[in-house]
Amino acid sequence: MRYAILLLDAPYTSQASHSALRFTRALLARGHDVEGVFFYHDGVHNAARLAAPPQDEPHLVDAWAELAREHGVPLQVCIAAALRRGLLDEQEAARHGKEGASVAPPFELTGLGQLVDLGLRCDRLITFGP
Amino acid sequence: MQDTASPAELMVILRHAPHGSSWLKEGLDVALVAAAFDRRVTLLFMGEGITALLEGQQAGPLGQKGTAPTLAMLEMYDIDNLLVEQRGMDELGLTSDQLMLPVRGVGDAEISRLVASHVLVLNF
Numbered sequence: 001m002r003y004a005i006l007l008l009d010a011p012y013t014s015q016a017s018h019s020a021l022r023f024t025r026a027l028l029a030r031g032h033d034v035e036g037v038f039f040y041h042d043g044v045h046n047a048a049r050l051a052a053p054p055q056d057e058p059h060l061v062d063a064w065a066e067l068a069r070e071h072g073v074p075l076q077v078c079i080a081a082a083l084r085r086g087l088l089d090e091q092e093a094a095r096h097g098k099e100g101a102s103v104a105p106p107f108e109l110t111g112l113g114q115l116v117d118l119g120l121r122c123d124r125l126i127t128f129g130p
Numbered sequence: 131m132q133d134t135a136s137p138a139e140l141m142v143i144l145r146h147a148p149h150g151s152s153w154l155k156e157g158l159d160v161a162l163v164a165a166a167f168d169r170r171v172t173l174l175f176m177g178e179g180i181t182a183l184l185e186g187q188q189a190g191p192l193g194q195k196g197t198a199p200t201l202a203m204l205e206m207y208d209i210d211n212l213l214v215e216q217r218g219m220d221e222l223g224l225t226s227d228q229l230m231l232p233v234r235g236v237g238d239a240e241i242s243r244l245v246a247s248h249v250l251v252l253n254f
Binding site: 006040041080081111112113115116117119120125127129 | 140156163
C-alpha cells in the first residue's frame with residue numbers, strides 16, 4: 001500500500017515524532033511504500049539541522065535523515081510554516097539575509113500543494129500530532 | 131452548495147478558535163492552497179473552531195492578522211461547502227445568523243458519512 005505521513009508536532013515535545021518515525025519504519029519493514037513525510041505546523045522543527053539532544057537520547061532529526069538516505073523517503077517541510085519558525089535552508093537564509101542555514105538536505109522546503117498532492121495520491125495519509 | 135453525495139476530494143476540519151494558536155490559520159492555509167490547485171474542498175468547523183466564523187472579528191492583540199479576512203476570501207477560491215458541527219453550535223449557544231458566512235449545520239451521523247466519503251481528511 002502507498003502511505004504518506006503528516007507530522008504536526010515538534011520533536012522532544014510530545015510522542016508524535018517518535019510515533020511517526022517508528023510507524024514509518026514499520027511500514028517499510030512490512031514492504032509498504034512511503035511516498036513522503038510532510039512536516040507542518042510545529043512538525044517543521046523535526047527538520048532543525050542544529051538539534052543537539054544528549055547523546056543517550058534518540059536523535060530524531062538524524063533518524064529522519066537516515067530514513068531518507070536508506071529508503072529514499074522524501075522529507076518535505078512546509079516552507080511558510082518553517083520560515084516563520086526560523087527554519088531556513090541555504091537559499092532561504094541568503095534570501096532573508098540570515099547567517100547560516102538551519103535546514104539541510106535530505107529535508108526540503110516545499111509548498112502545501114505537495115501535502116495535498118501526497119494525501120490524494122496515496123492510499124493512506126496518517127497524521128501524527130499533539 | 132455541493133451535494134454531499136457528490137465525489138469530494140479534501141475535507142479540512144477546523145477545531146481551534148482563532149488567535150490562541152496557529153492551528154486555525156495553518157488549517158485554512160491548506161484549504162486555500164488545495165482550492166488554488168483546483169481541488170474540491172469542504173470545510174467543517176467543529177467545536178471551538180466555529181468561533182472563527184463569529185461576526186466582528188478583528189486582528190489579535192498580539193499582532194496576529196486574524197483569520198476573518200481569510201474566511202472572507204473563501205468564496206473567491208470557490209470554497210462554498212461550509213459546514214458547522216450542529217452539536218458545537220448548540221453547546222456554544224450560537225445560531226447561524228451570528229456567523230459571517232452562510233453555513234450548513236451537520237449532525238454527528240452526517241459528519242461520519244462526510245469523513246468516509248472524502249478522499250482526504252485533514253484535521254486541525
